[in-house]
Amino acid sequence: MDIERLAAWERERDLVVDALADPDVLSDPARLRHASRRHKELEALVGCARALQQAEDDAAVAQDLLVEAAGDDRELVRAELQQAEQQVEELRQQLRLLLLPRDPNDGRNVIVEIRGAEGGEEANLFARDLFEIYRRYAERRGWQVEVLSADPSERDGFNEVTFTVAGADAWQRLKHEGGTHRVQRVPVTESKGRIHTSAATVNVLPEAEDVDVHLDPNDLRIDVFRSSGPGGQSVNTTDSAVRITHLPTGIVVSMQDEKSQIQNRAKALVVLRARLLKAEQDRVAAEQSEQRRSQVGGGGRSDKIRTYNFKENRVTDHRVNVTLYKLERVLDGELDELVDALLADERERQLREGAAAGAW
Numbered sequence: 001m002d003i004e005r006l007a008a009w010e011r012e013r014d015l016v017v018d019a020l021a022d023p024d025v026l027s028d029p030a031r032l033r034h035a036s037r038r039h040k041e042l043e044a045l046v047g048c049a050r051a052l053q054q055a056e057d058d059a060a061v062a063q064d065l066l067v068e069a070a071g072d073d074r075e076l077v078r079a080e081l082q083q084a085e086q087q088v089e090e091l092r093q094q095l096r097l098l099l100l101p102r103d104p105n106d107g108r109n110v111i112v113e114i115r116g117a118e119g120g121e122e123a124n125l126f127a128r129d130l131f132e133i134y135r136r137y138a139e140r141r142g143w144q145v146e147v148l149s150a151d152p153s154e155r156d157g158f159n160e161v162t163f164t165v166a167g168a169d170a171w172q173r174l175k176h177e178g179g180t181h182r183v184q185r186v187p188v189t190e191s192k193g194r195i196h197t198s199a200a201t202v203n204v205l206p207e208a209e210d211v212d213v214h215l216d217p218n219d220l221r222i223d224v225f226r227s228s229g230p231g232g233q234s235v236n237t238t239d240s241a242v243r244i245t246h247l248p249t250g251i252v253v254s255m256q257d258e259k260s261q262i263q264n265r266a267k268a269l270v271v272l273r274a275r276l277l278k279a280e281q282d283r284v285a286a287e288q289s290e291q292r293r294s295q296v297g298g299g300g301r302s303d304k305i306r307t308y309n310f311k312e313n314r315v316t317d318h319r320v321n322v323t324l325y326k327l328e329r330v331l332d333g334e335l336d337e338l339v340d341a342l343l344a345d346e347r348e349r350q351l352r353e354g355a356a357a358g359a360w
Contacts, residue, residue: 006049013042030209037107045098052091059084100350103172104281105206110165110174111148111274112204116157117180119198122187124157126308127200129331130181131161134174136333143167148267149255155188162271164207171206176319176342178204179305186310195311199304206281208273213280215273221245222265227256244268251275306338320345 016039025031062081069077114131116124138145144166151159165174182199190196224239241256242264253272255264307316308327315330315338316323322341324330330338 003053006046006053009042009045009049013039013046016042033107037102041098041102045095048091048095048098052088052095055084055087055091059088096351097347100347103175105171105175107168108171109167109207110170110204111162111207111271112165112174112177112202113160113162113271114158114203115160115201116153117199117201119183119196121153121155121157121189122183122196123198123200124153124159125155125188126181126183126198127158127161128156129183129308130200130202131158131163133331133333133335134163134165134177137335138165138167138170138333140333141167141169141173143170147257148271149257164270172343173339174204176339176346177202182304182307184307184309184311205271205274205278207270208277213273213276215246215269215276219247221247224261240264242268244272246272246276249276249279251279317341 016035019025019035020032020039025035059081062077062084065077066074066081112134114127116127119126135145145163146166147161147163149160149162151161153159180199180201182197184195184197186193187196187198221244223243223245225241225243226239227241240259240261241254242261243252243254244265245252251272253268253275255268255271258264258267305317305319307314307318308330309316310327313325313327314323315327317338320341322338324337326334
């Protein structure tokens with residue numbers, strides 16, 4: 001263990017502890033959130049590093065004893081040495097994981113947008129299925145779900161649905177859900193029992209706070225209109241629906257679910273901030289990697305990230321080549337096996353990149 005590195009972490013931890021007692025930091029939500037997060041990271045680093053230091057000392061002592069030991073004692077010492085060396089390797093791996101770059105969105109709530117894409121009304125029905133999957137998954141994780149906007153289709157599907165998911169690890173476990181999801185099944189609209197392939201898109205956004213995205217009122221065009229239901233019929237006699245256009249980017253957000261214009265406007269601003277934050281993060285990521293692809297793509301079947309095959313009771317995530325023959329469980333919100341595989345793949349890639357860069 002690098003003693004100087006450990007000492008540097010301990011010094012920074014002490015400074016962060018002091019900051020957490022500073023009234024100026026306590027009164028500033030952004031600074032407080034940053035300091036609290038960094039304190040948690042440093043506590044984990046210091047604890048792991050100290051444990052590694054102790055394990056390395058134990059291994060060195062066992063190595064010295066092995067040189068002097070004889071007979072049965074030698075076998076006992078050899079076993080102790082092997083155990084200490086195994087612990088050293090496990091702690092080194094744990095420290096490598098702790099040193100992986102932190103996702104700046106960890107700890108944020110999430111905004112999920114689901115749209116029916118290719119496949120007509122069957123795609124809209126699948127969009128509702130996806131919404132139910134995530135709603136049930138949130139229940140299993142103890143997260144809170146709030147629907148911001150829903151545009152029902154003619155057969156009780158969703159043309160589009162937008163909702164928030166509030167939970168400490170919601171972003172970490174949902175961020176890889178963005179993309180085109182493909183379904184293969186016999187649609188309710190199919191009279192001859194033929195299997196159709198349809199698709200819906202999922203977009204996952206980190207919820208932004210006021211301090212993350214500054215909105216200049218001069219950059220916003222706000223239009224109000226009457227809410228409408230399936231088929232375009234009016235469902236409200238007042239102009240309560242709101243459409244906000246961010247003029248510099250052309251991003252448009254509409255909300256009509258609430259009867260109050262003020263509430264619809266507030267919800268629209270939440271989604272707008274999230275889209276602007278994600279757009280800026282994507283721009284920075286694109287500058288760092290020309291090979292980066294967007295989450296949603298074109299919404300076509302060829303852009304798929306996951307396939308749900310009802311006839312075979314199968315779910316396949318094409319990014320990590322994981323196939324589960326338990327579709328009914330996935331539909332009931334049991335996503336952890338897929339999510340864990342995606343997170344493990346992310347960590348492995350980060351470790352390979354770190355090793356290639358000589359980070360450890």
